[in-house]
Each structure stands twice: as structure tokens, then as C-alpha cells.
Amino acid sequence: MTGLIARGMGPAFDGLPAPLRALHGAGGLWRGTVTVETGRAVARRLALAIGLPSEAGTVPFSLEIQPDGTGEVWTRRFGPHVFRSYLGPGPDGTVLERIGALRVRMRPEPVPGGLHLRIVGAGLGAVIAPAWLAGRGGGMETVEGDGVRFDVSGRAPGLGRVIRYHGTLAPA
Template sequence: MSSTLFQQLLGAPFFRLPASVRALHSGHGRSRYAGSATITRGRNPIGRLCAAVARLPPAGIDVPIVVELQADARGETWQRHFGKHRMQSRLQVRDKLLHERLGLLQFRFALHVHDGALWWQTAGVRLFGLLPLPASWFAEVRCREREHEGRYEFMVEAALPLAGRLIRYEGWLEPA
């Protein structure tokens, strides 16, 4: 069986991740997870506009979340359902970076493992996958995945200069 996308990117450190994080990133084919998330959105009008354009989920506490992953030889598609709100992205490996296509933007993330957590750090962003945007604009876009009490936990936050916080969502997932 071939290596998964995250195994390719991380190499040996992948196998030192907690079991629930490895399990989520070890699938071939389809997998489904369910859990709960708390979502906060920024108050700055520019940030709210950016979040709306990016189709980020609305604010809420204990929002039910379902994540459906489809892994194939070319990458992974993540379909997230935050209550009734849907958000989809496509992940691929290129140039030793994780590329995530989310709406009009293509993010490039460097992944690293620290203290048992998997961190995604923005390494670049392109509009329409072609036009490079200043990486410094996206320095406050990051993700952390970890295990707490045997359960997979995630935290995603995004803030931009002048716009402030766009979103922060955090929660947990279990196989569904």
C-alpha cells in the first residue's frame, strides 16, 4: 500500500504522532469523522468580509461537525459540514509542501511535529493558484492537530493585517 499524503510530507515524524492524529491521516479511500467545534469570527468589518468571501463557517458554540475525507493517488478532498454550512478543500503534495485549495486561494503549508502535535505553518499563498500573494499577509494562518484524552483535537485560526481575526475554530473528531 502506498504512503498517505501526510506520511509523504512528514516521513518518520509521522509515526511519532499520537494514534488519533495518525489514524485520521492514514486513510486510503473514504473515511468519515464527526464531532463538535466552537467557532469565533472577528469583529472587524474587513475581516468579516474576507471570511464571508472565503465561505468560512459562521460563529457558534458546540456546532456539530462532520468531516468526510476522500484520499486517492493525487491527494485528498476534505468535505467539512459545520452544522448546515459546507466547506470543501483539496490537498496535494508539491515541492515538499502541503498545498490546500480553498475557494479562490491555494495555501502552501510546511508541516512539522512539535510536542506530539502536528502544526501547519503558512509558507505561501496564491490567488487562483497562479498569482503569488505576500506570505507576510498570511503569517497568522495556522493549524494545530493533537490528541487529548485519546481523542483527535484540532484548532484552526486565521488573521490578516488590517482585517484582524477572520476565524478561529477548534474542537474534536472521532470516527463516525
């Protein structure tokens, strides 16, 4: 089965570096290390409420991508903390990530040497506001050896940074 990001990007996916194609091709388990940076007190509570880690630090990390119907279940383990979300196809090649009632629409875009998952909208339930109103963030992935270096962030209007996590992953 072809991965969700590959389907969203179409032929541009084939131009990504091999480790990124492997990560997003058909799922699987990847392991590495992550550094978590949190925001102010209110933002940390928001992170915890949606299931993200609310404590800063560097810990072992794993990402498991499992195909599920037309989408994928992403299970991230930040040390002992487990965070799951469902990613499904959105309109016009976008990807829609569901985290409880929160919805984040991202556009996978190739960049020199990597992949940018740019947030183009977010909201609650079926209501998706444009990125300029909903918040900022997204993910950047580049290659490091046979693995992947990633940097993911989320900011909420009026709260600033909710979370940033960055690190490296390699196939398990």
C-alpha cells in the same frame, strides 16, 4: 493509500500519536464538536466569500477526508454549513490547500504530542506570497483520548482574524 500529510512528513509521520496517524493516514469520517470564532464585519464577509462559516458559536462538526488523485478532498460540516477544500502536494514536503482561487501552503511539522500545520505562504491562483506577507494562521492537532483536539486559525493582513475554529474529533 497513504494520506497526503503522511507523504509530506515522510518518516517523521510514524512518530505522531496513533489518533493523528489514523486521522491523516488514509482518510475517513470523523465527528465531534467545534467552536467557531469570527472576526470583524469585513473579515466575516471574507470568510463567507471563501465558503467558511461567518457566524460564531458551538455546533456539531464532522471532517471527511477522501483521497482524490494525488491529493485529498476535505469536507468540513459546521452544523448545517458545508465547507470543502482540496489539499494537494506542494514543493519540499508542503501541502497546498485550494479554497476556490485562494491557495494556502502549509508545512506539516511534528511537535511534542501533536502536529502543527504551519502556514508558509498564501495567495491567489498561481501566485503564492510568503507567510509574512500573506497572513498568519495554521492548525494545531493534539490527542484527546482516542480522538483529536484541533485548533485552526486564519488571519489576513489589515483585517486580523478571519476565522478560528477549535474542537474535538473522534472516528465516526
